[in-house]
Amino acid sequence: MIRFVDTTKVYSNGVVGIKNLTLRIEKGEFVFVIGASGSGKSTFLKLIMHEETPSEGEVYVNGYSVHNMPKSEVPYLRRSLGVVFQDFRLLPNKTAYDNVAFAMQIVEALPREIRRQVPLALGLVGLSKKARAYPEQMSGGEQQRIVLARALVNNPAVLIADEPTGNLDPKTSLEIMELLDEINQRGTTVIVATHEKSIVDAMKKRVITLDRGELVSDVQKGLYTDEN
Amino acid sequence: MKIRTLRLLAKEGTANVYKNKLMSFASLITIMTTLFVLGLVLLVIVNVISNLEAKKQDLQVKFYLRVDASRMEQEEVAMFIENGRASGVVSEYQYESREQAYENAKKDLKHESLMEGLTPDNFAEGYFVSLTDPNDSDQFIAKLKLLSGIDSQWITYPKDELDKITGVVRVFNYAAIFVLAVLMIISVLLISNTIRLTVFARRKEIEIMKYVGANDWFIRFPFIIEGMIIGLLGALLSHLLTSQTYGWIKDGLNNLFSSIKISDLQLIEFDQFAIRILVVYIIFGTTIGIIGSLMSVKKHLNV
Numbered sequence: 001m002i003r004f005v006d007t008t009k010v011y012s013n014g015v016v017g018i019k020n021l022t023l024r025i026e027k028g029e030f031v032f033v034i035g036a037s038g039s040g041k042s043t044f045l046k047l048i049m050h051e052e053t054p055s056e057g058e059v060y061v062n063g064y065s066v067h068n069m070p071k072s073e074v075p076y077l078r079r080s081l082g083v084v085f086q087d088f089r090l091l092p093n094k095t096a097y098d099n100v101a102f103a104m105q106i107v108e109a110l111p112r113e114i115r116r117q118v119p120l121a122l123g124l125v126g127l128s129k130k131a132r133a134y135p136e137q138m139s140g141g142e143q144q145r146i147v148l149a150r151a152l153v154n155n156p157a158v159l160i161a162d163e164p165t166g167n168l169d170p171k172t173s174l175e176i177m178e179l180l181d182e183i184n185q186r187g188t189t190v191i192v193a194t195h196e197k198s199i200v201d202a203m204k205k206r207v208i209t210l211d212r213g214e215l216v217s218d219v220q221k222g223l224y225t226d227e228n
Numbered sequence: 229m230k231i232r233t234l235r236l237l238a239k240e241g242t243a244n245v246y247k248n249k250l251m252s253f254a255s256l257i258t259i260m261t262t263l264f265v266l267g268l269v270l271l272v273i274v275n276v277i278s279n280l281e282a283k284k285q286d287l288q289v290k291f292y293l294r295v296d297a298s299r300m301e302q303e304e305v306a307m308f309i310e311n312g313r314a315s316g317v318v319s320e321y322q323y324e325s326r327e328q329a330y331e332n333a334k335k336d337l338k339h340e341s342l343m344e345g346l347t348p349d350n351f352a353e354g355y356f357v358s359l360t361d362p363n364d365s366d367q368f369i370a371k372l373k374l375l376s377g378i379d380s381q382w383i384t385y386p387k388d389e390l391d392k393i394t395g396v397v398r399v400f401n402y403a404a405i406f407v408l409a410v411l412m413i414i415s416v417l418l419i420s421n422t423i424r425l426t427v428f429a430r431r432k433e434i435e436i437m438k439y440v441g442a443n444d445w446f447i448r449f450p451f452i453i454e455g456m457i458i459g460l461l462g463a464l465l466s467h468l469l470t471s472q473t474y475g476w477i478k479d480g481l482n483n484l485f486s487s488i489k490i491s492d493l494q495l496i497e498f499d500q501f502a503i504r505i506l507v508v509y510i511i512f513g514t515t516i517g518i519i520g521s522l523m524s525v526k527k528h529l530n531v
């Protein structure tokens with residue numbers, strides 16, 4: 001499903017994002033990627049979604065060779081991924097419904113398909129009532145759930161979340177995590193980068209720990225503090 | 229891309245014109261003013277050319293019959309000129325009979341003594357012919373030479389003057405093309421700058437679309453529609469502005485010309501060129517809008 005083979009990413013300013021990383025994530029897994037700021041968590045996710053390309057080594061995602069991918073194929077890779085960001089990133093001048101529908105319009109889904117799937121996705125994240133609201137009219141937690149609905153609506157094989165609870169209060173964070181778990185139960189591979197100890201410890205999932213770009217530990221049913 | 233998607237994106241672009249009112253307005257004003265300047269420059273050039281062309285019409289082929297031309301030969305020449313008028317080669321002509329030539333000569337020559345012993349029979353009949361297309365002059369003169377009644381050494385045409393005018397007209401034609409090209413480039417730069425601001429304000433949006441997996445055309449297309457609509461609106465408004473301004477300038481200048489007795493200079497009517505200018509404006513406006521959009525979106529697509 002996702003495979004890094006001796007991957008290194010050095011940014012143009014010399015900063016090392018990822019160093020000699022080799023690992024696999026199988027279909028249906030739920031994985032936390034943890035580490036302090038600058039540990040390479042974000043770089044790891046950026047490499048998966050082709051926001052960055054590796055300086056050395058190989059990256060395979062959903063059957064795509066991301067390390068030597070033609071530019072024209074990038075949209076297709078991204079459509080096979082659902083992406084969730086810390087700062088939500090909803091289109092500001094579209095309603096919740098239209099934001100979710102947008103992901104389906106991109107793949108040129110049939111209008112009746114859109115009319116069926118979007119309410120389902122909104123229902124799944126528990127925000128059917130907010131369909132007509134604009135992002136600025138919603139709380140952070142609500143916005144993040146809309147983002148989740150958008151990420152899910154095309155049934156992606158992999159869901160990537162970069163600090164999805166970074167801007168949310170603990171209670172809302174937990175709700176988002178429960179949603180992610182639920183999504184994972186339906187068969188979607190979920191990869192979450194976070195530095196929130198309480199969440200990682202509560203979920204007891206596979207934990208990949210990075211430090212200065214290097215893999216420090218990789219344990220099943222791990223805790224945030226497993227490396228020590 | 230499917231028709232359905234194109235329609236969706238076109239709707240999106242149209243809605244964006246309204247949603248980004250301020251930027252749309254700024255772009256609209258930019259397009260409008262550049263087209264306005266373009267139009268006025270073009271109209272100046274068109275006026276110069278049309279006045280020069282009118283000057284060309286004033287150039288006449290002058291020729292005289294032989295003094296001893298027979299009646300048949302006279303009629304042959306008269307027929308030839310009349311046929312020329314019927315077929316449109318000749319736009320108008322004046323005929324000078326022997327008597328008129330005699331009278332004119334008497335008037336011109338102050339000393340009666342020089343006219344002594346001369347009668348109208350000593351003078352030749354003359355024709356002063358204006359051609360519809362002055363470029364036909366060579367051909368026309370060649371045909372005149374075939375007529376036996378005409379004294380071929382007395383066929384005259386101010387060819388030098390024609391060549392000069394033709395040269396000047398050519399220069400102005402090139403100038404028009406040059407001005408068009410330069411203004412086109414300036415307009416594209418101006419408009420792309422304005423749109424760049426719009427796009428910069430919406431770069432986050434573009435970025436999000438990219439992350440969700442939209443391909444470049446999906447993102448570009450609404451911007452193209454947006455640029456096209458603004459370009460079209462700018463063209464229409466500019467046309468209105470140009471026609472009003474030009475009418476005002478034309479009246480003023482025509483009054484001035486007649487008051488200082490240069491009545492043969494005449495500014496053309498806007499209506500004669502209204503459609504052509506509108507077409508130029510629409511083509512320019514939409515092209516500028518589209519190119520401007522494409523240029524400014526380009527930078528932000530590399531995510």
